[in-house]
Amino acid sequence: MPRLATLLLSLIGLVSCGHPTPKMRSLDPAHPPERLRDWGIAFVAGGELRVHAQALVYDLNTPLFSDYAAKQRAVWIPDGLQARVLVDGRLEFPVGTVISKTFYYPLALDEQETGRIRVARSTGGGTAAGIDLDTHLPVETRLLVRSEDGWHALGYTWDLARGEAFLSPAGAMIPLELAGPDGGQAFTYVVPDANQCSGCHRPEHGGELQPLGPRDWQLADWSAWQARGFLDSTAHLSRTPVRWDDAATFPLEQRARAYLDANCAHCHNPSGPADTSGLHLGLDQPLDRHTGLCKPPVAVGRGSGNRPYDITPGRPAESIMVYRMRHNDPAIAMPELGRSVVHEEGAALVESWIASLPGNC
Secondary structure, eight states: OOHHHHHHHHHHHHHHTTOOOOOOOOOOTTSOOSBGGGGSSEEEETTEEEEOTTSEEEOBSSOOOOTTOEEEEEEEOOTTOOBEEOTTSBEEOOTTOEEEEEEEEEBOOSOOOOSSEEEOOOOOOOOOSEEETTTEEEEEEEEEEEETTEEEEEEEEEETTTTEEEEOTTOEEEEEEEEETTEEEEEEEEEOOHHHHHHHTOOSTTOOOOOSSOBGGGBTTHHHHHHHTSBOTTOOOSSOOOOTTOTTTSOHHHHHHHHHHHHHTTTSSTTSTTGGGTOOOSTTSOSSGGGTBTOOOOSOGGGGTTOSBSBOTTOGGGBHHHHHHTOOOTTTOSSSSSOSSOOHHHHHHHHHHHHHOOOOO
């Protein structure tokens, strides 16, 4: 393990010794505590980043890509209360609900010294309630807290030297090195500021801030929510779940559409922040011009790459969608927020889907 990572993680071990398990609680998000630990849902103890036993660790079938970071997701609902499943599959959570998402990386187990912490790629999350800090690097934890006046988004950045995550409304820039077969790729992991959090979590103009991931068909462990009492045991899924990375079970088009829904549709929907683009990428959008099929670009400047259509059937290399997914220039790359490196597997999936589409423009 690189010496820089070893030193920082040994400091975490020293700082975390002797802390009692915090109490799980929902605090006033308008006046949040400086330390993540005070919420109780995620904390360091015994050399691990843990989730409180009263919270439920969960995973998503098709998650949002975030620079190959793994994500430990957890939800806590006050005793005696439940989330309600709406007709469209969204979950309506009761006041007091706390949702956490910790972004972390496996450490690259090599001896290269680059001046940055070297991390390995991860393609998902999981349901582990504890993350071993000898072999993993926590970067940030985001909270969504439901109060009487709606949802509040809070970001906490991990201070490795102090073994704690602290409130960071202005965000942060963290230099990392992503290990790979060709050596490594230096990149800056961007912790979003409060405005950026609100921008992504408002899928409708003028609408309320809301969770994006936990919709009924997205929950990889739906039955665990019901067993815990967080969902009504009689509730039924609004649609069949799809995993974007399970080619053995799901057809190519279903996987590509699920991927675009999870990564793009919170902006690209008829009433979302990107509505002026005319590109609507939700699962319920028919495969037509609004999905990008033979649709010319709308005021994207260099973002078009001189390609004529968002999707040119049968020709991914001539499609703006693929061009932007495979670019890192902030003026070109899509999504605009949440990634600094290209998601190779996601781009390859969308390329394969476009290549399979029949017809001509």
